[in-house]
Amino acid sequence: MKSDACKHLSDDQINNFIKENILFYGTLSVGKTHLATAIGIEATSKGYLTYFISYHE
Template sequence: MEKKENLVFIGNPGVGKTHLVIALGIEACHQGYRTLFISCHELLLRLRSAFEKGTVDRILRRYARYDLLIIDEIGYLPIQKVEANLFFQLLTMRYEQKPTLITTNIILSR
């Protein structure tokens, strides 16, 4: 948390990636950090909805404020270009400011 580093958990389905990030999130909560766990699909739906309503800046700031953001299952479902751009904006806002944990079963080269 202090180093504000991001972590990506990559592995096959069923190896415990989600379990690990939940445990880290619970520990962060115990230490007083504001933490959010959200599936990538749910996050993208919320970002797209805010984009369509014209409130995307507000929602991006909201997610950027969490001390720890945990995004589960990136790459499980296809990501549209608009969603990818919004996701990139969020990660850019958090970069070197607040840590983000990500789980995926997609290898980094993909």
């Protein structure tokens, strides 16, 4: 079941979104890694190649 926040998105919008490069940045403990992992898993399940890099200054 899709969350309420994503119900208005079409499959085309979602599929086009995961074709782009994504960079998450921000403060600690806001869910960046969780979100990036979830998007990567979904993209991989659709046959896209994913690459995850964790960077610490």
